[in-house]
Amino acid sequence: YVYSRPPPWSDSLPTIFVITPTYSRPVQKAELTRLANTFLHVQNLHWVVVEDSPRRTNLVSNLLEKAGLNFTHLNVETPKSLKLGLSWIPSHTPRGTLQRNLGLHWLRDSFSNTSPPEGVVYFADDDNTYSLELFEEMRYTRRVSVWPVAFVGGLRYESPKVSPAGKVVGWKTVFDPNRPFAIDMAGFAISIKLILEKPQASFKLEGVKGGYQETSLLKDLVTMDGLEPKAANCTRVLVWHTRTERPTLVNEGKRGFTDPRVEV
Amino acid sequence: NEELWVQSVLEMPKRRDILAIVLIVLPWTLLITVWHQSTIAPLLAVHKDDGGDSRRDLAAGLDSKEYCLSERDIVEVVRTEYVYTRPPPWSDTLPTIHVITPTYSRPVQKAELTRLANTLLHVPNLHWILVEDSQRRTPLITRLLRDTGLNYTHLNVETPRNYKLRGDMRDPRIPRGTMQRNLALRWLRETFNRNNSQPGIVYFADDDNTYSLELFEEMRSTRKVSVWPVAFVGGLRYEAPKVNAAGKVYGWKTVFDPHRPFAIDMAGFAVNLRLILQRSQAYFKLRGVKGGYQESSLLRELVTLNDLEPKAANCTKILVWHTRTEKPVLVNEGKKGFTDPNVEI
Numbered sequence: 001y002v003y004s005r006p007p008p009w010s011d012s013l014p015t016i017f018v019i020t021p022t023y024s025r026p027v028q029k030a031e032l033t034r035l036a037n038t039f040l041h042v043q044n045l046h047w048v049v050v051e052d053s054p055r056r057t058n059l060v061s062n063l064l065e066k067a068g069l070n071f072t073h074l075n076v077e078t079p080k081s082l083k084l085g086l087s088w089i090p091s092h093t094p095r096g097t098l099q100r101n102l103g104l105h106w107l108r109d110s111f112s113n114t115s116p117p118e119g120v121v122y123f124a125d126d127d128n129t130y131s132l133e134l135f136e137e138m139r140y141t142r143r144v145s146v147w148p149v150a151f152v153g154g155l156r157y158e159s160p161k162v163s164p165a166g167k168v169v170g171w172k173t174v175f176d177p178n179r180p181f182a183i184d185m186a187g188f189a190i191s192i193k194l195i196l197e198k199p200q201a202s203f204k205l206e207g208v209k210g211g212y213q214e215t216s217l218l219k220d221l222v223t224m225d226g227l228e229p230k231a232a233n234c235t236r237v238l239v240w241h242t243r244t245e246r247p248t249l250v251n252e253g254k255r256g257f258t259d260p261r262v263e264v
Numbered sequence: 265n266e267e268l269w270v271q272s273v274l275e276m277p278k279r280r281d282i283l284a285i286v287l288i289v290l291p292w293t294l295l296i297t298v299w300h301q302s303t304i305a306p307l308l309a310v311h312k313d314d315g316g317d318s319r320r321d322l323a324a325g326l327d328s329k330e331y332c333l334s335e336r337d338i339v340e341v342v343r344t345e346y347v348y349t350r351p352p353p354w355s356d357t358l359p360t361i362h363v364i365t366p367t368y369s370r371p372v373q374k375a376e377l378t379r380l381a382n383t384l385l386h387v388p389n390l391h392w393i394l395v396e397d398s399q400r401r402t403p404l405i406t407r408l409l410r411d412t413g414l415n416y417t418h419l420n421v422e423t424p425r426n427y428k429l430r431g432d433m434r435d436p437r438i439p440r441g442t443m444q445r446n447l448a449l450r451w452l453r454e455t456f457n458r459n460n461s462q463p464g465i466v467y468f469a470d471d472d473n474t475y476s477l478e479l480f481e482e483m484r485s486t487r488k489v490s491v492w493p494v495a496f497v498g499g500l501r502y503e504a505p506k507v508n509a510a511g512k513v514y515g516w517k518t519v520f521d522p523h524r525p526f527a528i529d530m531a532g533f534a535v536n537l538r539l540i541l542q543r544s545q546a547y548f549k550l551r552g553v554k555g556g557y558q559e560s561s562l563l564r565e566l567v568t569l570n571d572l573e574p575k576a577a578n579c580t581k582i583l584v585w586h587t588r589t590e591k592p593v594l595v596n597e598g599k600k601g602f603t604d605p606n607v608e609i
Binding site: 005026027029030031033034037038040041129130131132148150151153154155156157159172174175235236237240241242243244245247248249250251252253257258262263264 | 371372374375376378379382383385386474475476477493495496498499500501502504517519520580581582585586587588589590592593594595596597598602603608609
């Protein structure tokens, strides 16, 4: 067995399209670096990185080139009005929405509905933690597969409720368990075929109540009893909704102490 | 009829011939099966509860098309074949990097170690020394280490909790991780002979930092002690050693106490194993260490400023980030707990 990074592409494995929205902030490069280090182990992975910016930045471009992963680099800037939630309706555009939708749009542009590739779409935020096993669990999704996610909803983990027959019948959450899909972004994957079959299905941009973003997409794709539970019938945790602290940069002062040309 | 009868008698193998053939063929069959599985098995992820062994047997070297299994079975066979968690093959020529990681139990522990392992799994000749701050080695860590496929050593030592209450008001606590790092140093000194020629590098990697793959290749050539910049320490975007035109370290680009003997973060240096073994009394000071001086407490016993080897393009590139992970909000667990405590996170 010859080790290579990433592992060689295989013609028989379904492709995992990972859509990651990202935005510039001090820890961005660190987050993308350790994320790439994880993805580099996964066979037939295609990373769709969508920057929230008016232009594709050098930082992300260089990182993607150097990593060696199969990737697509996109960008779309969230308009300031959406970012600040100036709409008078008391709701907000959750971060990353426009970017994820652009990722979906690229998929629909790149692949035809008549001969869809074998594969799945997974939305992976850049600060979460993913086990390698997770990707093998999602690879053979027929429609939409689901699994538990740690550190969401104020719990150790949230998880779908699975009946003895292996069907999803509800949601083990404290926060609003009656949502149509009480599941985190990191807790499901969708087959490419389904994404291409339903070209109108996207994340809703405005007027989305907190916790309903995932529902805004999934309701147009699948019903609860069509969900495929993974991770040993949703009894194992293979993904963690970790969040990274904002670093203290107080000693930079007003003028900056470190060399701004040194990329962090 | 007679011909047919004779033919059938000749064709019928004698019982002792069968026995002889079985006794010869059987050991070889067993040998080949065992050898085959042991080379394939490390490539496969361990599936914990659900009949993992039987699936591994199925998957080892099978062409799934040959079997008339149900669709579900074939799916699982193909799946198992492609999960590989094996590190790069060991090389005889590369110095070993001994990565010392202290760790302690808290909700994000498994997540941190998982993503750290995912990084370490790319580095050839890496030996991970994981030291738990606990009374006993925990099953969580034991399982995790085994499942990664990494070369590892699993140690533990508990930092006494009552140090907080003892008299000395200047330093009521031992900096976290100190006893664990020291235990790893002691293990190295007990395991490797001072005269042994196995080249090695020692690096202290906390479980919540972020490491680029390039960093490990930079430190591999360390002769005594090598240094490089670290992001997100000292209240700055990064701290870095000051390097002169001759490529020598002559100071520290920090705002916080730049006059420390070694104003550098734990993640910013690596030590040649030979030096660790030679200076066998050099340890991190346990008590009486001012904030920010822990690294100095070890390095001053190992090297002088002049001997430091600057890496990362003369300390102009960032290859390691001192990231910190937020404590997750678990308020909805309530008093009695909502989630199943048997489900490991």
